[in-house]
Amino acid sequence: GENVEQHPSTLSVQEGDSAVIKCTYSDSASNYFPWYKQELGKRPQLIIDIRSNVGEKKDQRIAVTLNKTAKHFSLHITETQPEDSAVYFCAASSTGRRALTFGSGTRLQVQP
């Protein structure tokens, strides 16, 4: 089955700096890669996703890049703000597998 590894497990940045979270996956059939943000005590919320037919996608301060050859994808947050503090999860799935396989999460702390 699919295995998704996520690094780092914790990340602390100063407000205004950039943050990068990286994930690798094992199943070359995976073709959908979402990122979720989870605030304390809340449900995971989709913040951005990418499919295997594109290499990069941006949404304001958030971007995701995908390298299919190396089987890794990354989340980039620019101009971080205190409200970006949360746990971020990457995930992967394929059309045939349907369900998501999640990474173990990254706790991002943005220091004011």
Place this chain on the structure above:
Amino acid sequence: DAGITQSPRHKVTETGTPVTLRCHQTENHRYMYWYRQDPGHGLRLIHYSYGVKDTDKGEVSDGYSVSRSKTEDFLLTLESATSSQTSVYFCAISESTTSDTQYFGPGTRLTVL
């Protein structure tokens, strides 16, 4: 938030008792999923459903069963709860084979003493 509710939101039970968690959606989405979330493990798939009466196992299905008799409801049952099943349980839904995007319910915190 997508129209997903979970009940109960919190439950404390004793080892050996049966427990049923309910997920209810108003989106008429075909796919429904149960995940559990534990520190250091992210979210792990327990079972999922691809239609009424159609279900399949996930990576951590031992000790759990599911049922889906209506499009809108997906039930997760712990036949005989154990302390290792203490966790936060999330239900998720997705629309169809054309969309992989999953939306999560608010979660149920289950404590097994």
